[in-house]
Amino acid sequence: MNQICKTVIIGDSGVGKTCIIQRFTKGTFNEEQAATVGASFVDCEFKLPNNESYKLRIWDTCGQESFQSIIPMYFRNASCVILVFDVSNFQSFKGIKSWLSIALSSAPESTPVVVLGAKSDLPSVVPESAINDFVRQRGYLYFPVSSKNNTGIKEAFDKISTLAFEKQSSLNEEQEVRIGDEVKKQSDKKCC
Ligand SMILES: Nc1nc2c(ncn2[C@@H]2O[C@H](COP(=O)(O)OP(=O)(O)OP(=O)(O)O)[C@@H](O)[C@H]2O)c(=O)[nH]1
Numbered sequence: 175m176n177q178i179c180k181t182v183i184i185g186d187s188g189v190g191k192t193c194i195i196q197r198f199t200k201g202t203f204n205e206e207q208a209a210t211v212g213a214s215f216v217d218c219e220f221k222l223p224n225n226e227s228y229k230l231r232i233w234d235t236c237g238q239e240s241f242q243s244i245i246p247m248y249f250r251n252a253s254c255v256i257l258v259f260d261v262s263n264f265q266s267f268k269g270i271k272s273w274l275s276i277a278l279s280s281a282p283e284s285t286p287v288v289v290l291g292a293k294s295d296l297p298s299v300v301p302e303s304a305i306n307d308f309v310r311q312r313g314y315l316y317f318p319v320s321s322k323n324n325t326g327i328k329e330a331f332d333k334i335s336t337l338a339f340e341k342q343s344s345l346n347e348e349q350e351v352r353i354g355d356e357v358k359k360q361s362d363k364k365c366c
């Protein structure tokens with residue numbers, strides 16, 4: 175089996191989405207990272223305890239407001255959403271609500287959401303109580319991360335990959351049931 179689990183990373187422009195992916199997939203950090211244009215993906219392989227492997231496909235998206243109108247299509251069949259704000263920028267924390275509502279209206283039902291507070295090496299201007307309220311009310315996991323210092327990234331992706339795999343497995347089961355029902359309906363029709 176080589177299951178592909180799709181995850182989409184979203185949040186305002188400049189919060190550090192691309193740097194998080196680069197740190198996780200390549201182990202690098204670029205102070206001069208250029209803004210993302212459109213969207214692109216990168217695959218990374220994970221192993222299950224039984225040694226079977228699966229792929230986490232991470233879609234990096236552009237945080238420009240103009241992109242919000244085309245982003246819904248990226249959530250089709252998503253098995254995890256990564257919501258990012260910059261702990262040194264309060265406006266970006268306020269921004270995650272609108273990104274979240276776009277994600278929830280387009281992603282499959284009950285898609286897991288993981289919230290990342292990026293640039294945790296910088297002084298935070300977002301009160302911890304506000305972050306806790308946001309994630310607790312919704313039952314989301316939260317990780318402060320720094321791509322620059324390489325803190326929290328591995329822990330966050332260990333969890334993201336597990337949640338995405340579990341969600342993808344349940345999506346596959348639902349699809350098998352639907353196909354089974356369809357086959358049954360077709361064979362019932364043939365009967366006189
Ligand atoms: N201090 C610090 N700066 C960071 C960190 N991560 C990213 N940055 C800085 O933030 C800039 C923007 O990061 P990007 O990863 O390009 O941001 P983005 O969210 O992908 O932005 P868009 O592609 O425009 O949506 C980078 O060039 C870095 O200078 C971090 O962990 N710590």
Ligand SMILES: [Mg+2]
Nearest residue numbers: 191192209210
């Ligand atoms: Mg980017």
